[in-house]
Amino acid sequence: MAVSDNRPFFLNLFKIRLPVTGFVSIFHRISGLLMFLAIPFSIFLFDISLQGESGFNQAAGILQHPFIQLISLVLLWSIVHHLLAGIRFLFTDFDIGLEKRQATLFAWLVFAIEAILFVLLAMRIFL
């Protein structure tokens, strides 16, 4: 296969312009990694929350802290995006929505549902 020498080869991540489908993908990875990092602390909270009144209140108190609330918001987004993008990828496994226009539509659909779900859940949890 003939290969041209002047193909773009970007090592600078900021020069790579991703299509919307690419954002669904990379955010799936980022959100997954963020949730992995949160596992040990989440298990700690789960553990103490089950240890009677004092532990439960301690866990609730930690979750009230502004910095933890900020992290909770990021993790809420992570769950919502990871879940919706994951459902989209399961469709991909069954060869559904592979054609370019359909794939783009699916990607926008993920972001649209994600935005609505995120705002609704954030309001329910934090307000």
Add this chain to the structure above:
Amino acid sequence: MSSPGLQGLRPWIIQRVSAVYIALYIIYFSLLLFIDNPVTAQDWALWAAIPYNNIALGLFLIAVLWHAWIGVRDIVLDYVPNVVSRLVVLTIVGCTILGSGLWGFKALFMVAIK
């Protein structure tokens, strides 16, 4: 795996089966919270001690940790090319996963026998 063509099929399947269980359980759990919120310390512990819920939570823990292991392993294999750094990072990740699992099961066991 006996056939070289099947390498990687097992984690691929585990990733998807665990994903379905995690998704269904998160939706179920979120609906519970929407219906019955806020809960008290006693309600929460009693709920987690019911065998049905205790086992479902244990399965959720296994599904999440296994799913996370496969996902993070894929990320490490993609972005960490050096064999030694790979081994170091994967060891840290593996220990984190196993430690979290033991801790989670301890919490589930303690609340079940209380």
